[in-house]
Amino acid sequence: MNQPEPPDPVLAPAGTALRPALTLYLDVHRNPEPSGEERRTAGLFAARLAALGLDVTRGVGGHGVVGVLRNGEGPRVYLRAELDALPLEERTGLPYAAGNGAMHACGHDLHLAAATGAADLLARAAERWRGTLVVLGQPAEETLTGARAMLEDGLYERFGRPDVVLAQHAAPLPSGMVAHGTRHAPMTAASTALDVVLHGRGGHAGTPHLAVDPVVTAAAVITRLQTVVSRESSPADQLTLTVGTVRAGTAVNVVPDTAELGIGLRALTDASLDRALAAVERIVRAECAASACPREPGITTVSRTPALWGDPSATRAVRAAHTGLYGSARVADWPPSLASEDFPLYGGAGAALHGEKDVPLVYWMVGTASPRQWAASAGRLPPNHSPLFAPDPRTALPAAINALVVAALSALAGPETAGRAAPGPKSSRVWRRPPPEPGARTTPGPC
Incomplete structure (x- = not known):
């Protein structure tokens, strides 16, 4: 495993930046709450964002959380993560496994932890960007009702129209690998x-x-x-x-x-x-x-x-940032999937809810498997929604944080060039195992 030191301090989720994100991950994984019941999870997420200096609003569209970090004039970038778990009995045998009849079998705990880690690093590196960062903790994604509820509760009217909305999703790929959709087919159904x-x-x-x-x-x-x-x-x-x-x-x-x-x-x-x-x-x-x-x-x-189509221009910018971060060998195409998401409603597909026709969306898959897990599985990891789904937070969480940070920086304005994309760094703490063979089986990430 080769983990070179990143030259850019923004991309070093260690010590005080990584530890609270990992603590949140383990707590949320151990205490999952199904759709519509995410009160405790929302409280933990809100408290962590508030500790980072974000202006936090709770109770948006149910248990939804919105954290806002203002840093001068510039684009408004939303990062979306999900609060809810599945009504599924966990059988991973992990020491921090849930035992309450619910389970984070779709990686929402990883998404939440990565979002707080990204907010932490971006708050620490405020000199690198200008604009407004809006971090969402969305309830009820598994029932495909949470995005609608937040938008019907005036999300854009209350917190501003986004210039882009970003989201990532855990998938059974190697940690330090991401996959983007193509312009020829929807990413989810x-x-x-x-x-x-x-x-x-x-x-x-x-x-x-x-x-x-x-x-x-x-x-x-x-x-x-x-x-x-x-x-x-x-x-x-x-x-x-x-x-x-x-x-x-x-x-x-x-x-x-x-x-x-x-x-x-x-x-x-x-x-x-x-x-x-x-x-x-x-x-x-x-x-x-x-x-x-x-x-x-x-x-x-x-x-x-509706089906999820990423904005072509914004997706190209984020994909370029991820390629600079991981290298082209670890940035793959994601085939169209019959998994589904309510994320499309944040864009043009939800115009009837929020009144905005042209909100760009960017969505990508992020790997969850350690080198040992990937080697042992021969590319056949337990899929999302399996009671055996078990991301490796030691490798997946730092990589997911970095993927979200460089995606946000690709959309936020640099301090001398407000309104223009900031360049992405060229390396990070990722393990350098070769990407999956073309025949390796992967399984769609979202619901």
Whole structure:
């Protein structure tokens, strides 16, 4: 492992800069909170930003946190990180593993810690840049509702229109490696989540002919929904449909009144997603009619998010900064993914929420695996959302902090050239293992 000293002191997240970020990471990882319940996590994040001198506002769009660092005239750059964990039992065996039935299996703890580390280094190096840094701790990303809630709570009106919004996401890549999307395809998919209620007529299991069994209807719906992908979409749609939850009944001798399904759809384009949604609704209603259900089904859209396209110009600038930081061998292309994000709503896709049509977004993947983890896994690390997902904070956190710092510096103005991008440094504390082989398997990072 070769870790040369960075020539630029801005990129040396050690000692007092790294230790509190690592402390935050370990605390948040050990005490995860699911979407909408991130009160303690928000408090920790807010307290750390306040300690760094940022002007902190809590309770934005729920448990959302906004920290503002003003440093003269210049661009306004937002850094976004997420507060929430998944309702998943951790099985990593780490000494700081969570034990409360929730888990940071998507790296949001790493994102939060890196954001505070980046804010720390940028505050220490205020002579290097001019402008305003806005650091977000967003709630409820896993349910794809938190960005909307913060924007509906007046995020841009209260804290200013961003010149760019930056975000990174943990991915099963080597630490010290980043991956950017291309201009030819979205980085993450459009997606939607539906709650479906099928109405039957309850009764005794011994007299099913006097009832209408919604469980049988649910089984027919689930089976038929598989044809939406296999028979109603082309491979170019890259569509997925998942029935993730099924709830019905209280006892084996009772035919229940209702059955509930949680359905998730993902596609690379909104048009493909709309076609799939129409097919789902048609199938649900037709199966209910075939079962003689006494009421029309309830179909509720729980969340929807568009595909994520990065701004080409801003992405080129950040990619150049990352190439200067890591070298071209450690800056890769990220293929289009059917993972999804609510991050697109901070840009033009959310114009109806915030009134701004042209907010540039830049989003990249950041590696989480130590050299030992990568070598042992042969490129097949436990993916995001796995109960075995286990970033190595000793190597991943410094690299993630540095990636965020140089991205921010690429967008913030230099002290003598307000409004122009500051050049990125040329090296950092990253390990220099060769990048993954072309055939190595990686798994999408976000939700």
